[in-house]
Amino acid sequence: MFYSAIAGLAFLLIPGTIEYLLYYYSMLPPGKHLEYYIPFLSSFGFHGIGAALSSALSGIVSAEVINKILDFRDRRIECLKRSIDHGENEFERLVKDAWESSIADSEQVLLSFTLKSREVYIGVPLELPVPSRSSHISLFPLFSGYLEKDTLKLTITDDHWGYYKEAGRISPDGGADKNFNPDGCRIVFSVDSIETASVFDLAYYAHTQSPESQEH
Structure with missing residues (x-):
C-alpha cells in the first residue's frame, strides 16, 4: 500500500x-x-x-x-x-488422503480417531500434517462417541453432522453454507493421545447397528 x-x-x-x-x-x-x-x-x-x-x-x-x-x-x-508421499509415516499419509478428499470433488473420506481415553472422534482433517513435526491434529468433527470398555464396541453419542444441518450451516444434501467456517467447530488433540486412526465407513457402521446385524 x-x-x-x-x-x-x-x-x-x-x-x-x-x-x-x-x-x-x-x-x-x-x-x-x-x-x-x-x-x-x-x-x-x-x-x-x-x-x-x-x-x-x-x-x-x-x-x-x-x-x-x-x-x-x-x-x-x-x-x-x-x-508425506515420500516418507514412511502411514498415519501422515492417511491424514493427507482424507484432507485431499475434502477439497476435491471425489467422495469424502472420513477418519476415525480413537484416543487412549477410548473417546472416538470422526470427521475431516482441516490441515496437512508437517512431516515428523506436527504434534496436534485439527479435526472438523461429524460424529463423536466412545468405545465400550469390555466389548470395544463403538457407541456414537454426538451427531455433530445432524446439528450442522438443523442449524442451517450445512444443507440437507451436504453442501456448506457460504458463511460457514469449519475452523470455528474444530477439535484439536495431540498426536500422542491417539491410540488408533482409520477410515470410517458410515454405511458399514449403520449396518452393524441394524436389528438383523445385532442378532448375529
Missing part, C-alpha cells in the same frame, strides 16, 4: 506539471485546466484524475500481492504432500 500511495501522489503531480508547462508556453488560457483541451476530464476534475489512476494502480498491486500469497500457499502445500 505504501508504493500505491507513492504512485498515487505521482499521478496527482503529473497533471499539474502538464498544466504548468502549458501555462508557461501560453498554450492554456488563465483559469483553465486540462479539461479545456480534453472535455471528458471535467467529469473527474483535476484531483479526480490522480485519484482514479491511484485507485486503479492500488487494485493491480493488491491483486498481485494476493496472487503471490496464494501461489506461495499452493507451493507449500504441494511440498508437504510430496514429503
Whole structure:
C-alpha cells in the first residue's frame, strides 16, 4: 500500500506539471485546466484524475500481492504432500488422503480417531500434517462417541453432522453454507493421545447397528 500511495501522489503531480508547462508556453488560457483541451476530464476534475489512476494502480498491486500469497500457499502445500508421499509415516499419509478428499470433488473420506481415553472422534482433517513435526491434529468433527470398555464396541453419542444441518450451516444434501467456517467447530488433540486412526465407513457402521446385524 505504501508504493500505491507513492504512485498515487505521482499521478496527482503529473497533471499539474502538464498544466504548468502549458501555462508557461501560453498554450492554456488563465483559469483553465486540462479539461479545456480534453472535455471528458471535467467529469473527474483535476484531483479526480490522480485519484482514479491511484485507485486503479492500488487494485493491480493488491491483486498481485494476493496472487503471490496464494501461489506461495499452493507451493507449500504441494511440498508437504510430496514429503508425506515420500516418507514412511502411514498415519501422515492417511491424514493427507482424507484432507485431499475434502477439497476435491471425489467422495469424502472420513477418519476415525480413537484416543487412549477410548473417546472416538470422526470427521475431516482441516490441515496437512508437517512431516515428523506436527504434534496436534485439527479435526472438523461429524460424529463423536466412545468405545465400550469390555466389548470395544463403538457407541456414537454426538451427531455433530445432524446439528450442522438443523442449524442451517450445512444443507440437507451436504453442501456448506457460504458463511460457514469449519475452523470455528474444530477439535484439536495431540498426536500422542491417539491410540488408533482409520477410515470410517458410515454405511458399514449403520449396518452393524441394524436389528438383523445385532442378532448375529
